[in-house]
Amino acid sequence: MRPPPAAAYMDSYKKDKALNSAALSYYAGQLDNGKHEDFSYSHKSHAEWWGDVSFTRFINSGYFTFGWGFQTFTPFLQSGFISPYIGLTGWTGVYSFTVAPFMKSNEESSLGHYAGGGMLIEQIPLNDKWKIGFTEHISRNGREVYYAYEDSYNIQQIPKSRPRFYTEVGGGFYVSRSINENSKMSLEFRYGRDLDEKRNRIAITLDIWGFSSPIKIGGNDIMRDMAQKNIEKMKHLKTATSDSLQERSAPSNNTPSSKQDLKTKETGSLHTIKRQWIRLADSNQTVSHVFEPIPTVYAVTTKGICYEEESNSVWLKQDYGTTLYQVSADSLDYCQLMERKSLAGFTVLEGLLGTLIAVQITGSFPISLAIGAGVGTGFWALFNFGLNPEELAPKVYPELCSEKHSKEQILNWLKQYPCREKP
Amino acid sequence: MRKIIILFLFFASTIAWGGADNILAPSFVPQAIIAKQIAPGPTRAYTFGGIFSDCDIKTNSKSNIKYCETPKSLILKDEVSGTNYRFDVNVLSFLWPKTENKEGAENWNGHLFGGGLFLNVHYSTFLEAGISPMFTQWIGPFYIGATYALTFGHYFDENKDFSANKIAGSLNLGGGVMGFMSNHGLGFGLHSGIRQMQILNVDYNVKDWIFYYGLDFLTYSNLPLLDESNSKGHFGFLTSIDIGVHTEKHPLMYWAFSLSLII
Numbered sequence: 310m311r312p313p314p315a316a317a318y319m320d321s322y323k324k325d326k327a328l329n330s331a332a333l334s335y336y337a338g339q340l341d342n343g344k345h346e347d348f349s350y351s352h353k354s355h356a357e358w359w360g361d362v363s364f365t366r367f368i369n370s371g372y373f374t375f376g377w378g379f380q381t382f383t384p385f386l387q388s389g390f391i392s393p394y395i396g397l398t399g400w401t402g403v404y405s406f407t408v409a410p411f412m413k414s415n416e417e418s419s420l421g422h423y424a425g426g427g428m429l430i431e432q433i434p435l436n437d438k439w440k441i442g443f444t445e446h447i448s449r450n451g452r453e454v455y456y457a458y459e460d461s462y463n464i465q466q467i468p469k470s471r472p473r474f475y476t477e478v479g480g481g482f483y484v485s486r487s488i489n490e491n492s493k494m495s496l497e498f499r500y501g502r503d504l505d506e507k508r509n510r511i512a513i514t515l516d517i518w519g520f521s522s523p524i525k526i527g528g529n530d531i532m533r534d535m536a537q538k539n540i541e542k543m544k545h546l547k548t549a550t551s552d553s554l555q556e557r558s559a560p561s562n563n564t565p566s567s568k569q570d571l572k573t574k575e576t577g578s579l580h581t582i583k584r585q586w587i588r589l590a591d592s593n594q595t596v597s598h599v600f601e602p603i604p605t606v607y608a609v610t611t612k613g614i615c616y617e618e619e620s621n622s623v624w625l626k627q628d629y630g631t632t633l634y635q636v637s638a639d640s641l642d643y644c645q646l647m648e649r650k651s652l653a654g655f656t657v658l659e660g661l662l663g664t665l666i667a668v669q670i671t672g673s674f675p676i677s678l679a680i681g682a683g684v685g686t687g688f689w690a691l692f693n694f695g696l697n698p699e700e701l702a703p704k705v706y707p708e709l710c711s712e713k714h715s716k717e718q719i720l721n722w723l724k725q726y727p728c729r730e731k732p
Numbered sequence: 733m734r735k736i737i738i739l740f741l742f743f744a745s746t747i748a749w750g751g752a753d754n755i756l757a758p759s760f761v762p763q764a765i766i767a768k769q770i771a772p773g774p775t776r777a778y779t780f781g782g783i784f785s786d787c788d789i790k791t792n793s794k795s796n797i798k799y800c801e802t803p804k805s806l807i808l809k810d811e812v813s814g815t816n817y818r819f820d821v822n823v824l825s826f827l828w829p830k831t832e833n834k835e836g837a838e839n840w841n842g843h844l845f846g847g848g849l850f851l852n853v854h855y856s857t858f859l860e861a862g863i864s865p866m867f868t869q870w871i872g873p874f875y876i877g878a879t880y881a882l883t884f885g886h887y888f889d890e891n892k893d894f895s896a897n898k899i900a901g902s903l904n905l906g907g908g909v910m911g912f913m914s915n916h917g918l919g920f921g922l923h924s925g926i927r928q929m930q931i932l933n934v935d936y937n938v939k940d941w942i943f944y945y946g947l948d949f950l951t952y953s954n955l956p957l958l959d960e961s962n963s964k965g966h967f968g969f970l971t972s973i974d975i976g977v978h979t980e981k982h983p984l985m986y987w988a989f990s991l992s993l994i995i
Contacts, residue, residue: 325915370913375920386947388911388920407947410975411786411987526915528771528953528967536960543960598962630959669858 310383310402310436310451312422312477313337313363315444316495317518318398321367321374322391328367330378330518335360339508340430341452354455368523383451392531393430401425402451403634424451424474433697437488444499445480482514492519539596546596547635551579551613551626579613579624579633580726582700586610586644587625588710594636597628602709610647610703615728623723642720644710649698652689660685752814753860753887754783754986755930757904760877761923761948762970762992763850764868767827768875770842770912770919771952771966773834774994775827780989785931785976787812787938788983799936808815812938814931820854820864836915836954836966840914846870860885876907877925889934898937902928910948919950929976929984940984946974952994968994 317330336359344355358381365378365387376387386406389398401472402424409422426448434440451472481499488494497514525531589607592599597609613626613633621638667677692701714722762777787800798814827848833840846867855861862883869876881902888895906925913919924945931938952968970992978985 368913368916368918370911370915370918373911373913375911375913375918407973407975410977411784411985523916525916526951527913527918528951528969529914529917529955532917532953532955532957532961532963535962536955536957539960539962596960596962627959628962629964630962632959666858 310385310400311361311407311512312426312428312444312446312448312450312499312501313365313378313380313385313387313400314483314495314497314514314516315396315398315428315430315442315481316440316483316497317365317494317516318367318374318387318389319391319430319440319442320485320518321369321376322393323371324367324369324520326520327523328369328376328518328520330363330365330367330515330516331724332363332365332514333360333647334363334512334514336510336512338510339503340510341454341506341508356455357452383712385425393434396430396432397427398430399425399427400719403721405451421450422472422474424472425449426477429682442485442580443480444497446499446501446502447478448476450475450477450501475503477501477503477510477614479510488517492517494518496657542593542596543634545593547622548596549624549633549635551631551633578728579615579626581613582611582726584610584612584647584703585614586647586703587614588642588644589636590640594634594640595625596632596634597625600703600705600709602705606710607714608644608705608710612699614723614726616726617728618724624728638719638723639716642710642714642719644712647699648704649701650704652692655692656685656689659688659707692723733947733992750934752855752931752936753858753885754785754814754816755881755883755902755932756783756816756862756927756986756988757879757881757902758818758820758852758854758866758972759923759946759972759990760866760868760879760904760906761908761921761946761972762994763822763825763848763866763879764870764875764877764910764993765851765919765950765952765968765970765994766822766825766867767846767848768842768870768910769827769831769846770840770914770950771954771968771994772831772836772842773839773965775825776822777820777970777992777994779818779990779992781818781820781988783814783816783818783986783988785814785929785984785986787931790979791805798951812931812936814933816856816860818854818856820852822850822852824851825849834965835958836956838955842956843870843914844872846898855879856883856885859887873911874907874909877923878906879904887932887934892982894934896934899981900930900931900932902930904928905946908946908948909919910950912950914954917952917954919948919952921948922946923948923972927976929986931984938984940982942976942980942982942984942986944974944976944986946972946988950973965995968992970994 314332321328321684340357341355342357346353361381363380365376367374369374372390374391384403385400387398387400405422405424426446428444428446430444432440432442432443451474454471454473479501483495485493496518499512501510519601586608589595592607595609600608611625615624622635623638624633624635626633660681663682664681667680671677762779783966802955825848850866852864860883862881864879866879883900886897904927908921908923910919910921926941926943929942949971953966972990974988976986
C-alpha cells in the first residue's frame with residue numbers, strides 16, 4: 310500500500326453526497342524490479358509493481374471525512390480533518406491493522422506487517438475550476454517481492470508474492486480541475502524517499518471523481534426516512550400535543566365542582582385507558598404503527614382517547630411521545646383490549662437453550678432438563694410479572710378487529726370519553 | 733431486549749467446549765458514547781462480545797520459557813490460548829452534565845466535557861460472572877477511560893476431570909478519539925490503552941499487561957424527530973474491534989469484537 314491521492318480527499322469538504330474516486334498510479338524511480346537471484350534452496354524475484362489502481366469512497370460531515378476503498382488488492386480506511394485550505398489525513402491497510410497483528414510470525418512485534426501513514430495537505434483554489442495543492446507525508450508502505458523455497462520435495466516451486474514493508478517520507482503537488490458540475494479530475498506528482506533501502510521513488514497519479522447519494526446506514530438517515538412517511542400523513546391530519554389536551558386518568562364520571570375540572574372543561578382532556586385496539590378505515594389516518602391482521606383491516610393501538618362531540622371526531626394518542634391525532638368518528642370502530650403476544654414460544658426456546666448449556670456443563674441429561682425447565686420458568690416469570698404487558702409486542706391474529714359495531718354502538722362507546730364535560 | 737438475550741444464549745450454547753478462559757476488563761467505549769450523549773437520552777448499554785487470545789511462542793525468546801507453555805503432564809498442547817464470549821450490561825450510571833434536551837436537535841454535538849461513572853455486570857462463557865466499575869471523561873473529541881473487572885468463575889479442564897473456582901481481576905486504562913457525522917448519524921473512532929489480561933484454566937494462569945488498539949463504528953440518532961418517526965427514544969449501535977499486540981517481551985495477544993446496543 311502506498312499513500313493515496315490527495316485531491317479527491319480534499320474535495321470532500323462540506324459535501325452532503327458521497328464522493329467516489331477512481332485513480333491510476335504509475336511508479337518510477339529506483340524501483341526494485343528486473344533482478345533475479347538464485348540461492349541454494351530458494352530464488353527471489355525482484356518484481357516491484359509499476360502501478361496501482363485505486364477506488365475510494367468518502368463521506369463527509371463538515372471538518373471530518375471518512376473514506377474506504379481498495380488500492381489494487383489492498384482494502385484500506387482513510388479519515389481525517391478537512392477544510393478548504395488545509396487537510397490532515399491518516400490511512401491504514403485493513404488487513405495489516407485488524408488481522409496481521411494477531412498472526413504468529415517470525416516478526417518480533419505484531420506491527421511488523423503494518424501499512425499506513427499520515428499526510429498534510431495545503432490547497433489553494435485558483436478559480437472556480439482549478440485548484441493546486443501541496444502534500445507532505447510519512448508512511449509505512451508495502452510492496453511486492455516474489456520468493457520461492459526449494460527443498461528436496463519441491464524443486465521448481467512457483468515464486469509466491471510476499472509483502473515487504475519500508476518507511477517513506479516525501480512530498481508532492483497536484484493540480485485539479487472540474488470537468489463538469491458533478492465530476493472533477495486531478496494529476497498528482499509525489500516523491501518518496503525509502504528510508505530502509507535508501508531508494509528514491511516517484512508516483513504520478515491520475516484521479517477522476519464524482520458524487521452519488523450515500524448509503525443510508527446512519528441512525529439519523531434511518532430516522533429521517535421513518536419520519537418522512539409520518540410527516541406526509543401529518544399534512545392531512547389534525548395533530549396536537551398532549552400538553553394542549555391535559556390527560557386525566559379517571560373515567561368520565563368526575564363531578565364538575567372541583568377547580569381542576571373547571572380548568573379541564575375549558576381546554577379539554579384526554580382519557581388514559583388500557584391499551585385498546587382501534588380499527589381505522591385507512592392507514593393514512595394515523596401516525597401510529599399500523600397492524601394488518603388481515604389485508605384491508607387497519608388496526609392501531611392507543612392508550613389515550615377522547616371524543617369531541619361538536620366536530621364528531623376522536624383524538625387518539627400516538628404509540629410513543631406526546632403527539633395526538635384526530636380521526637373522524639365515522640371512520641373508526643373500537644375493538645378488543647390489547648393483549649401481549651404469547652410467551653409460550655419464547656419460554657420453550659429459552660428452556661431448550663438452558664438445557665443445551667446445562668448438558669455441556671454437567672454432562673447429565675436429566676439434570677439438564679430440570680435446569681432448562683427452571684431457566685424457561687424464570688424467563689416467563691420475568692416477562693410476565695416484571696414487565697408491563699402493555700409495553701410488550703401486541704398479539705395480532707386474523708380475527709382481531711373483525712367484529713363490526715353499529716354507529717349507535719360506536720357513539721355510545723365513544724361517549725364514555727368526552728373531551729369536554731357537558732354542563 | 734428479549735432478542736438480545738436469545739441471541740446471546742444461542743451463541744453461548746453453540747460454542748465448542750474446551751479451551752481456557754480469558755479475563756479482560758471490558759471496553760470503556762460504549763460507556764464513553766453514553767457519557768458524550770451524542771444520542772441524547774440513552775443511559776444503558778447492552779454489549780455482546782467475543783475474545784480470542786493466543787501466545788506467540790516464537791517471540792518468547794526474551795521472556796520466561798514457561799510463559800507460553802502449559803504443564804505438559806496435564807495437557808498435550810504446548811501453547812496457551814483461550815476463547816470467551818461475554819454479555820455485559822450497565823446496571824447503574826451517573827452522568828455529567830445532565831442532558832435536559834432528550835429530544836435532540838439539528839446541530840446536537842453531545843457534551844464537550846461529558847463524563848460518567850458506571851457499574852456493569854457481565855456473564856461470560858462458561859460459568860463466569862463479574863462486576864465492573866467504569867469511568868470515562870471527554871475532552872472535546874478525545875476521551876479517557878478506566879475499567880476494572882472482578883470476575884468469579886468455575887473452570888473445567890479439557891477432560892472435565894477437574895474443576896476449580898477462581899477469582900480474578902483485570903484493569904483497563906486508555907483513551908480514544910471519535911469523529912461524529914450528525915448529518916448521517918455515523919461515528920468513527922480509534923481507541924487504545926493497556927490492559928491486564930489473564931488466560932486461565934484449572935491448572936494454569938498466565939497474566940500480563942498488554943497494549944491494545946481498536947477501531948469503532950457507531951450509528952446513532954439525535955434528530956428532533958421522535959414524534960414524527962414514532963420512536964420511543966434515541967439509540968446508538970456500536971461495533972468495535974480490539975487487537976492486543978504482542979512484542980518481544982510480551983508474547984500474549986488477543987483479538988476481540990463487540991456489539992453494543994445503547995438505549
